[in-house]
Amino acid sequence: MLLYCKDLTKKFGEITAVNRLSFDVKAQEIFGIAGPNGAGKTTLYNLITGVYKGIGEINFDGSEINNLDPHRICHKGIARTFQIPQLATSLSAYHNIKIAAHFGNEKNRVDKKVIDDVIAFNGLRDKQGIVADKLSLIDKKLTMVAAAMATQPKMLMFDEPMAGLSPLEIRHLMDLFKKINEERGLTIVIIEHFMKVLTELADRLMILENGAKLCIGPPLEVTQDKRVIESYLGNCYAESK
Amino acid sequence: MGHGGNLMKIKKDLGVLLAVYGLLALLPIFFHNNMSLMNILIISLIWAVVAGSWDLIMGFAGIFTFGQIAFLVIGGYSSVIFCKLFGISPWFGFLIGGIVAGGAGILVGLPCLKLKGAYVALVTFAVHMILEPFLKSDIGRAIGTGGAQGILTVPPLKIGSYVYNAMEPTPWFYTLLIISFIAFFIIYKVVHSMWGYSFIALRDSELFAQSVGVNAFKYKLIVFGISAALTGMIGGVYANYVGMLSTRILGLDLFLILMVMLVLGGMGRFPGALLGAFITMFISESLRYFDTYRLIIFGLLVMVLVIKMPQGIIGLIFPLGKAGIIERTILHFREKKAKKAEMIT
Incomplete structure (x- = not known):
């Protein structure tokens, strides 16, 4: 495995944004992350990329990257994009x-x-x-x-890359991400609200709720999970499928 | 569109710098007997370096520091004190002034790295405020600051057997022209180097800069160091030119004038600070008759400039993303010529 997080926790005062979260990302896979607003998706990215310091273990490509500065984490091989272009x-x-x-x-x-x-x-x-x-x-x-x-990098992390784009532009980015993964062999972690994007792109999908892992697995299994439908996707999505 | 536009910009910046210095070099031919004008030109060259160094950290790196005059004073005092203590040439004194001020810049920069915006301004201005009582204190007097009186005798600057003096401004002018050109050339090289791009990236988006590997801590300290070192070096030159040094320079007058130079020239627009320094000095001199109202007029000028001309003079000539005065004039004459040719045919 390329990335391994164990019991990752981040608190802002009384609020626990990421709560004892453990998961791993395999080399060369596309790993999707979804969940309702405030689920802790971007906070998780900020923890992995060193913007925030938290508690728990983050291991990347065989070395601990906990509490490293963002530029050092970039040098280790993690690069990211931002939801609002930076x-x-x-x-x-x-x-x-x-x-x-x-x-x-x-x-x-x-x-x-x-x-x-x-x-x-x-x-x-x-x-x-x-x-x-x-x-x-x-x-x-x-x-x-x-x-x-x-x-x-060895791993690219995209934070809601499709936000604000037209359907044609979304298709263009999806094709590009596939190409990056297939031709360059880069591991991709992607946060996205468009489930269609994740179900088509991701090898595995993790759903977060209140900073904790609700469900993880292949997209088709995850989108049919009762807990995921109840707390995030809603019955309309399930019925449309 | 290729990235050749950036190469053009680099050449344009150097072109403007060389053109301004070329024009300045001609001035003593016409005005060498005008002592007052020569003095204004010399002082403008000194303040231009301070404003240019300030622009490097505030305009290009986006760090709102208000400690530039403190670095000027630190450089000036250390230059003169070292010359007096060790009997070294003032030329080396200027370098020492730069080194000491650069070190002070890094020391001041350290606590500022955890702060943002107005808080950096507050910390750096606190250094400015602390400096005057320190220089006047017993500790200051013990290290040779001369206390409240200041340093009244400064070892004269020499080249071979020639001793620089106030009655001959032309040698001073050309010396300052070379020193300030070197300072601006350093700023030009820094701005167009990968260091300069890292400063701009940190200013525009620290999140982006860090995510692509820019070490914010290191490059912010570097810009603090370079900016303070250039200012400190010119502080030594200033002390030598004026022939004395006191804490009066820490007053708000100079602070405000330097601010006008920056805003008028165009913050973060090379070499705006150079143009701003000369224009501001001439405005300041022409407002001399207004006495105390001069500062009020300057304060109002800053407000008007920030609102009406945020890119300053350099932005008027070379606005970002559209044609400036020069390009518009060329275009106008080209169109006129084309119309004339059309009428003939």
């Missing part, structure tokens, strides 16, 4: 990717081939010179994906 907005898409390629490795060396490759892979050739702030939402998301890939 980029160096005053720099071009190219420079955002160049920053990732340069600082994403401990030696701080830029490999121009890597930059050109991720730009071409994400279809950003015509847009690389545009200032990130002026990019469309889909292009901002693609730039984030390209920047994450430029760090040459």
Whole structure:
């Protein structure tokens, strides 16, 4: 297994955002995470990527990454994107990717081939010179994906990547994620509210509720689980299936 | 669109810098006998370096620090004190001023790394506030600050047998021109290096920067160090040019004038601070007759500029994402020429 979390806990005052959560992610799989708002999905990402410090064990690729700073976790091979696009907005898409390629490795060396490759892979050739702030939402998301890939990670974590996109754009991103997983052999962890996206993409799916694991398994099994239907999907979703 | 636009921008920034310094280099040919004007030009070059260094940390790295004048004073005092204590040349004194101020910048930066926005401003301004009573205190006097009186004699600057003096401003002007050019060239190189991009990434989105491997702690400390070191170095030069150093420089006048230079030039827009320094100094001199009202006018100017011209002068000439005055003028003449050609045919 590539990522292993045991008894992960994060409290904000009286509120327990992530509650003794244990799960693992296998190398080269697409692992989906879903759950109602406030279930602790993004907090979990922030714990794994070092934005928050919590209690419990996080093991990545054979080494403990608990309490490491975010840049060190990036150097270990975990890259992520954000639900609300986060980029160096005053720099071009190219420079955002160049920053990732340069600082994403401990030696701080830029490999121009890597930059050109991720730009071409994400279809950003015509847009690389545009200032990130002026990019469309889909292009901002693609730039984030390209920047994450430029760090040459082992695992990519996408936080609600489909939010705000049109059906065509969602299809485009889904195809891209499949390609990243199949052609590049990268492990993908994806938080998403669109169940269709998760059922089509994910090898395994975990549903969170109140910071704890409600259910984990293959998407078809999980979406038919009574507890998941009751607390998250609702009867309409189950009937439509 | 390729990424060639960024290369163009790098060349444009260097072009503007060279053009401004080229023009400045010509000024003494016409005004070398005008002592008052030469003095304004020399002081403008000094403040330009302070404003440029301040812009590096505040404009480019987005760290709201109000301690720049404190670093200027730390650099000035340490430069002069070292020269007096060890009898070293003021040229080395400038370097020592830069090193001491750079170290102070890193020390001040350390507690600021856990803070954001206004809290950084408060901590750094506290350093500014603490400095005056410290320099005037018995401890200050013991290390050679001269207490409330300040340092009244500064070892003169020499090149070979030539001794710089107040009656000959032209050598001072060209020396300052070279020193300030070096400082701005360093800022230019930093801004367009991977360090500079890391500062901008941390300013625009710390979450993004850290997620792609930027060590926020390290690069914020680096920008604190560089900005304070350049300011401290010019503090030594300032002390030498003025021939004395006291805590009066820590007053709010200079703070406000430097702020106007930054805003007028364009924060985070290289080399806005350089242009802002000269324009502000000339406005300041022309407002001299207004006496105490001068500061009120300056305060109002900051407010108007922030609202009406957030990108400053440099943003007017080269606005982000659209054609500036120069490009619009070229376009206008091209269109006129095309119309004329059309009429002839």
